[in-house]
Amino acid sequence: MAAKKRRRRRRLRKEIRYGLYVLAGLLIVWGLFSLLNGGKSQYGKEAARYKQKNCIVYYPKGSAYGKEQAKSLCEGVEEKTVFDYALVPYGDYYLVDYGKAAYLVTAEKNDIPELVFGAEGQQILRDYLIYEAKEAHRPEVQQLSFYEENAAYETHGVRDGKLVVSWPDYGLEGEIPLAYLQKDLQMNFGYPAQEYQPPHFVDPEGKLLCLTFDDGPSTQYSPQLIAALRKYDARATFFICGYRLTKEAIELTRQSVLLGNEYGSHTQSHPNLTELSNSDAVAEIMTPYNDLKSAYGYEMKLMRPPYGAVNQEAIAQTGLTPILWTVDSLDWSLRNGPQIVENVKAEAESEDIILFHDIYDTSIEAAVDLIPYYIQEGYQLVTVSELRAIQAAR
Numbered sequence: 001m002a003a004k005k006r007r008r009r010r011r012l013r014k015e016i017r018y019g020l021y022v023l024a025g026l027l028i029v030w031g032l033f034s035l036l037n038g039g040k041s042q043y044g045k046e047a048a049r050y051k052q053k054n055c056i057v058y059y060p061k062g063s064a065y066g067k068e069q070a071k072s073l074c075e076g077v078e079e080k081t082v083f084d085y086a087l088v089p090y091g092d093y094y095l096v097d098y099g100k101a102a103y104l105v106t107a108e109k110n111d112i113p114e115l116v117f118g119a120e121g122q123q124i125l126r127d128y129l130i131y132e133a134k135e136a137h138r139p140e141v142q143q144l145s146f147y148e149e150n151a152a153y154e155t156h157g158v159r160d161g162k163l164v165v166s167w168p169d170y171g172l173e174g175e176i177p178l179a180y181l182q183k184d185l186q187m188n189f190g191y192p193a194q195e196y197q198p199p200h201f202v203d204p205e206g207k208l209l210c211l212t213f214d215d216g217p218s219t220q221y222s223p224q225l226i227a228a229l230r231k232y233d234a235r236a237t238f239f240i241c242g243y244r245l246t247k248e249a250i251e252l253t254r255q256s257v258l259l260g261n262e263y264g265s266h267t268q269s270h271p272n273l274t275e276l277s278n279s280d281a282v283a284e285i286m287t288p289y290n291d292l293k294s295a296y297g298y299e300m301k302l303m304r305p306p307y308g309a310v311n312q313e314a315i316a317q318t319g320l321t322p323i324l325w326t327v328d329s330l331d332w333s334l335r336n337g338p339q340i341v342e343n344v345k346a347e348a349e350s351e352d353i354i355l356f357h358d359i360y361d362t363s364i365e366a367a368v369d370l371i372p373y374y375i376q377e378g379y380q381l382v383t384v385s386e387l388r389a390i391q392a393a394r
């Protein structure tokens with residue numbers, strides 16, 4: 001008697017479970033329709049129309065019972081437009097993958113979460129739009145408005161851990177790793193905390209310029225410059241002095257490296273290397289190198305000797321490549337933003353390496369003007385190592 005009761009209870013539980021699958025399926029169908037309706041609740045009307053084309057029901061893959069349920073729910077719909085799902089856990093969410101597309105749903109499987117991008121998320125969307133446009137060789141990249149506007153975008157579900165985004169005005173599509181977006185969206189997709197590194201595309205056939213900045217880092221002036229570079233998908237090379245590397249300054253370089261900027265040694269204390277013994281000169285060059293390496297594993301490839309005074313033998317011992325400049329902005333003597341801008345515009349041509357110092361407000365003022373100017377003129381502002389790699393590949 002008790003055994004029979006137990007069996008009946010078990011069967012009942014089983015039925016409840018199947019019932020829940022169907023319920024979950026219905027909730028997901030409702031969720032998808034809500035999405036298609038832009039969140040409006042015209043469920044019935046829209047669903048009826050949609051059902052003529054597609055039917056999407058969740059049932060466990062390979063479950064014959066679930067498939068029967070799906071068929072009955074999708075009665076009258078063509079077999080090939082009936083989809084089944086795989087549910088993939090994504091942190092606090094599930095990915096509902098039905099082959100043709102995949103959507104995130106909440107853990108309760110009853111809702112498609114709305115993606116609300118904050119300021120950082122908007123910047124990431126813009127970075128990817130610029131990247132896609134450059135890769136597609138689209139001329140509107142040269143328009144500054146492209147960098148200023150928050151272009152209209154649409155999201156199209158998830159593919160391989162990346163959010164599929166399109167920008168209808170530009171006819172472009174991109175994929176942004178969810179790992180980069182989870183912090184800004186305040187959603188946990190189950191990825192370990194990962195710092196954002198913007199995508200970057202350089203056309204080796206295009207015009208190239210290197211902006212280089214000596215004598216920093218300056219926690220007072222460099223951040224404004226780094227922000228301007230980021231805004232215009234530009235990169236620069238910084239030759240830094242070890243004596244300026246406070247904890248705060250090291251963190252500044254680390255953030256800047258994530259954005260793609262390059263760091264080289266400008267020695268520890270800015271001496272004339274030709275007046276030092278080789279061993280002292282090597283120590284001068286390698287101290288900032290070791291500081292960044294021990295702080296976050298960064299390995300400099302380049303160095304710039306103070307005053308352009310090259311101690312060939314000592315530099316050779318460090319293994320770093322000495323980089324001088326082809327255009328001097330004269331920022332150290334002019335100390336006037338507009339005059340520095342004028343001087344650089346008159347002197348610089350493609351593939352020049354321009355010398356600045358990011359320790360004067362007037363140098364920053366000039367650079368912040370020159371960055372959008374050169375972007376508008378169709379130049380790509382690249383690091384010295386990027387320029388050298390392109391030149392070496394010819």
Ligand SMILES: [Zn+2]
Pocket residue numbers: 214215266270306307
């Ligand atoms: Zn210097």
